[in-house]
Amino acid sequence: MKLNTPRWWYVRGSRHAIVTRTLLKPASWLWAALTARRIARAAPVDPGAVVISVGNLTVGGSGKTPVAREVLRLLRAAGVEAHALSRGYGGRETGPLRVDLAIHTAEDVGDEPLMLALDSPAWIARDRIAGARAAVAAGATTLVLDDAHQNPALKKSLSLIVVDGETRGDEWPFGDGGVFPSGPMREPLKAGLARVDAVIVLLPTDMAEVDPELTAVFGDLPIFIARLTPAGPPPSGPRLGFAGIAKPWKVERSLVAAGCDLVEFAPFPDHAAYREEDLRFLADRAGMLGAGMVTTEKDWVRLPPTWRDRVVNWPVVARFEDEARFADYLTGVR
Structure with a gap:
């Protein structure tokens, strides 16, 4: 079941959420304790390759997948045989499996591995150790783990976390610091x-x-x-936007900031599987407004093929302010 991300998670001192947070505190203590015990008891395995983890401290919405793509791009530009390794959340395949854009869909491997595979070799595996061994056997000398900061299965050469740096008023990446489910923190x-x-x-x-x-x-x-930079200008003319990511309101903000004539925006749960009735509703609503439809790249790859020509894909990329310094940092890892 996919859930909408509570926006109050990210608001410091949210008065309307005090009761909810209080009721959820016992569940948060249990979640934090189980996470800590799993990490403490682990015996990480060295897969015979450099392991770079790109993770975060919160439940979704930090932008880690665009950053993982950029890490892979920089490594491969430096001549490193870097492969992505993901759990494949949202997909039915358990792996180890190399993502093939010609045959695999988001229903098979999840949306994020499909995005990673656009630029670099990408693997999915519920068992990270088995996935790492498969990638190394296929020639990978560096593994870039997408969303693995709380997964201790592999011995990490470098642990990076991605933090959403957008702070507006009381909106804060860590909210009040509450652990899931009373807040956005994974630990x-x-x-x-x-x-x-x-x-x-x-x-x-x-x-x-x-x-x-x-x-x-x-x-x-x-x-x-x-x-997080748009890969191109937003589509022209009036648009109805929609997105099923952890923080859909950020997509709405970004489209408006980029100059899109956004007449309406529809949020969906993170990793939403778009049903035919959902898309027909959006198309009918767009028609009433005299608008076309636009969504994120992550959402676009989850659309049925018959709908992709009807919805504009608006991709974004992560670019480092001091790219040379960061690339040197990555390539210096052993």
Whole structure:
């Protein structure tokens, strides 16, 4: 079952959520304890390759998959045989399996592995150790793990976390610091940061600089600034937008900031599987408004093939402000 991300998770001092947070605290304590015990008891396996983990501390919405794509691009541009390795969330295949864009769909392998496979060899495996061994056997010398900060199966050479750097008013990447389900954190902030080698703060294009209050949280950890940048201009003419990601409101903001004539926006749950009736409703609504439809690349790959020509795909990419410094940091990992 897919759930909508509560926006109050990310609002500090949210008065209307106090009762809900209080009721969910016992479940949060249990979640945090189970996560800590799983990590403490693990015996990470060395797969015989450099392992770079790109993860986050919150439940979705940080932009880790665009960053993982950029990490892969920079490594491969430097001549490194880097492959992506993902759990394949949302797909029915268990792997180990190399993603083939010609035959696999989001229903098979999940939407994020399909995006990673657009640029680099990508594998999915519920068993990360088996997936890593398959990728290494196929020639990978570096593995880029998408969403593995809380997965201790593999011995990591470098642990990166991606943090959503967009802070507006009381909206904060970590909210009040509550652990799921009373807040967005996968584990307490201090525990998560203890296993981090470097932080990537991802900013939208319309935010001039990172909030110093946010960077202060990371202490002496190296910080790299990246921006989530549209790969091209938004489509012309009136548009009805929709998105099923962890923070759909950020897509709405980004489209407007990029100059899109957005007449209406429809949010869906993260990793939503679009049904025919959903798409017909959106198409009818767009027709009433005299608008075309636009969505994210991550949503577009989940659309049935018969609908892809009717919806504009608006991709975004992560680009580092000091690309040379970050590329040197990556290629120096052994």
